[in-house]
Amino acid sequence: MQEENRKSVLKLHRLGIDTYKESVIYMREDCHVCRAEGFEVQARVKVALNGEFVIATLNIVTSDILEQGQVSLSEYALKKLDAREGDDIYVSHPPTVHSLSDMRSKVYGNDLNETQFQSIINDIVSGRYSDIHISSFLTSCAGGRLNKEEVVHLTRAMVKSGDQLDWGKDLVVDKHSVGGLPGNRTTPIVVAIVAAYGLTMPKTSSRAITSPAGTADTMEVLTPVDLNVSAMRRVVESEGGCLVWGGSVSLSPADDLLIRVERVLDLDSEGQLVASVLSKKIAAGSSHVLIDMPVGPTAKIRSMEMAEELSRYLEQTSAAMGIGVRVHISDGSQPVGRGIGPALEARDILAVLKNEANAPQDLRERGLDLAGHILEFSPDVKNGEGRTLATDILNDGRAWVKFQAICERQGGLREIPKAQYTHVIEAEKAGYVRAIDNRRISRIAKLAGAPADKVAGIDLHTPVGTRVEKNQPLFTIHAESPGELNYALTYLEGQKGIIDIQGEKP
Numbered sequence: 478m479q480e481e482n483r484k485s486v487l488k489l490h491r492l493g494i495d496t497y498k499e500s501v502i503y504m505r506e507d508c509h510v511c512r513a514e515g516f517e518v519q520a521r522v523k524v525a526l527n528g529e530f531v532i533a534t535l536n537i538v539t540s541d542i543l544e545q546g547q548v549s550l551s552e553y554a555l556k557k558l559d560a561r562e563g564d565d566i567y568v569s570h571p572p573t574v575h576s577l578s579d580m581r582s583k584v585y586g587n588d589l590n591e592t593q594f595q596s597i598i599n600d601i602v603s604g605r606y607s608d609i610h611i612s613s614f615l616t617s618c619a620g621g622r623l624n625k626e627e628v629v630h631l632t633r634a635m636v637k638s639g640d641q642l643d644w645g646k647d648l649v650v651d652k653h654s655v656g657g658l659p660g661n662r663t664t665p666i667v668v669a670i671v672a673a674y675g676l677t678m679p680k681t682s683s684r685a686i687t688s689p690a691g692t693a694d695t696m697e698v699l700t701p702v703d704l705n706v707s708a709m710r711r712v713v714e715s716e717g718g719c720l721v722w723g724g725s726v727s728l729s730p731a732d733d734l735l736i737r738v739e740r741v742l743d744l745d746s747e748g749q750l751v752a753s754v755l756s757k758k759i760a761a762g763s764s765h766v767l768i769d770m771p772v773g774p775t776a777k778i779r780s781m782e783m784a785e786e787l788s789r790y791l792e793q794t795s796a797a798m799g800i801g802v803r804v805h806i807s808d809g810s811q812p813v814g815r816g817i818g819p820a821l822e823a824r825d826i827l828a829v830l831k832n833e834a835n836a837p838q839d840l841r842e843r844g845l846d847l848a849g850h851i852l853e854f855s856p857d858v859k860n861g862e863g864r865t866l867a868t869d870i871l872n873d874g875r876a877w878v879k880f881q882a883i884c885e886r887q888g889g890l891r892e893i894p895k896a897q898y899t900h901v902i903e904a905e906k907a908g909y910v911r912a913i914d915n916r917r918i919s920r921i922a923k924l925a926g927a928p929a930d931k932v933a934g935i936d937l938h939t940p941v942g943t944r945v946e947k948n949q950p951l952f953t954i955h956a957e958s959p960g961e962l963n964y965a966l967t968y969l970e971g972q973k974g975i976i977d978i979q980g981e982k983p
Contacts, residue, residue: 485510487548489564491555498737500524500533500554500604502568505543510568511535521607523571524550526558532571532605557604574605583617591630598634598731611738615746623748628790629797631748635756636798639730640706642679642762644713649677650851651763653754655770655787656688657777659812659919660937662822663769664692665699665720666829666844669880670870671851672718678851679713681723681761683733683753686740689922689934690819693722698823698931701888712886719883728760729753751790755798765801765854769847771809775915778809805850807843811913811941814840818927818934818955823893830877839940845871896932896955898962902969904945908978913941917975921954924965930957939976951976 487510492503502522504511516522520535531554543549548566550558560566576596583589589597597614600606606614623631652667664680671678682692682702696702703725704712712719724733732753739749758766768791771777772784788804795802814825814837828836829844848871849864858866870876884890918935926933936953939945956962969975 485567486565489566490547490549491562492549494551496551500531501551502533503536503538503549506537506539521571523569525567531557534607576600580614594630595634598638602638602731618749619746628748628751628794631752632755635729635731636759639727641760644762649762649764650854651758652767658771658809659817660814662695663844665826667848668718669876670848670867673870673875673879678718679761680720685928686736687743689817689919689927694819694928695822696720698819700884715886716883723757729756751794767851768804771807773809776809815937817922819931820893821934830880894932898956900954901950902952903948904951907947908980910939910941910943911979912977914975921965924968925954925956926961
């Protein structure tokens with residue numbers, strides 16, 4: 478060992494700090510390595526162990542939780558290095574990240590080529606970018622700053638950043654919802670119907686970015702979703718479909734790293750959205766994808782003009798990438814179903830699959846519409862016949878049987894938990910429900926704890942068009958703790974018109 482390396486060695490002490498997918502190193506402010514190397518707070522540091530290394534962001538410790546000569550790492554960095562308590566950790570200045578000059582070029586509005594995007598994405602996946610760098614890259618791509626060629630370049634770079642599955646079939650189907658519509662949890666219903674028919678649908682889903690629940694969050698209430706590629710393949714080969722979290726199978730891993738920062742920024746770039754959706758589908762081995770695009774005044778896509786523009790991006794990018802995409806524009810004027818939040822949405826899904834009398838009919842109808850379109854990707858199903866076929870599969874119980882089989886193969890079907898604390902919001906006057914603000918009703922569900930607390934969220938009682946009397950329940954807030962319930966109620970005090978009630982029927 479060279480003398481300079483001896484001076485940079487520190488003993489690892491695990492503090493148990495979870496930073497999700499961010500590598501962080503914790504060092505004492507009077508650490509000899511910090512002082513010798515001139516490290517300051519938020520510096521990027523190379524951390525090496527047994528020939529492997531990560532680039533971590535430095536946090537300075539001013540208490541005695543670390544002793545002299547000790548260093549700590551976030552749980553994510555520990556896992557990346559396979560580090561153990563007492564290991565010798567070597568710290569030094571990181572190598573120059575050349576792609577940062579490409580990122581800065583994009584910040585100033587310049588177009589990037591495929592090689593430049595690949596370099597940026599590779600450095601993000603390898604951990605060379607800090608969250609500040611990632612947020613700068615995302616912001617530089619937002620607001621229509623990616624042209625059509627750049628969207629293709631970014632998509633291809635994200636596909637190449639991880640594993641790519643091959644199912645050995647010409648027809649492998651998938652779906653994706655653009656989002657922005659609370660409760661629109663059709664995917665589990667669609668997968669059950671499509672797989673029951675006999676098509677292959679290996680569904681990987683994201684966790685929530687800016688919403689109270691993603692499909693992976695909701696499915697995790699019902700069954701394990703953090704399957705690796707081998708486990709995912711076993712489920713699909715057995716049942717024809719699966720419902721797993723995309724972050725656990727290393728398909729377009731850059732996407733999960735970008736989503737983590739997008740969630741904090743509350744930002745959804747159109748070009749990034751296209752690259753995110755298609756890269757995951759292509760990496761998962763899909764040949765044909767249905768895109769559900771809800772359009773409404775408080776949905777993510779607010780006008781037909783926006784929908785048509787995004788549809789063009791999706792169709793052009795998918796054509797360049799060699800897969801078939803069909804865009805289905807749907808009504809995004811109000812939430813779907815009754816539940817908003819993982820456990821409440823899971824309850825609605827099971828009600829539809831079991832054909833229960835009180836199942837939310839709007840969720841059922843949307844699921845049938847989407848499943849019908851996907852079934853028509855099959856050469857054996859004529860255009861216009863898919864929905865009737867999907868209805869038969871749901872009505873005769875084949876979809877429910879298939880859903881149970883998929884869950885059992887993924888680790889078992891779980892009971893749905895319930896919140897400990899609820900609060901009913903009542904109508905202040907009589908009239909008809911004319912509109913529901915998707916964004917603000919989602920905000921309440923998130924403030925109540927969703928999606929981190931699976932039981933948290935909103936239970937809607939009065940969809941648009943409902944006649945209500947004064948003091949009639951409009952919705953119920955669910956929370957796991959009184960503090961989170963009060964947090965949501967405090968926000969609600971200053972909000973008017975989330976559910977718009979007028980005297981005349983809309």
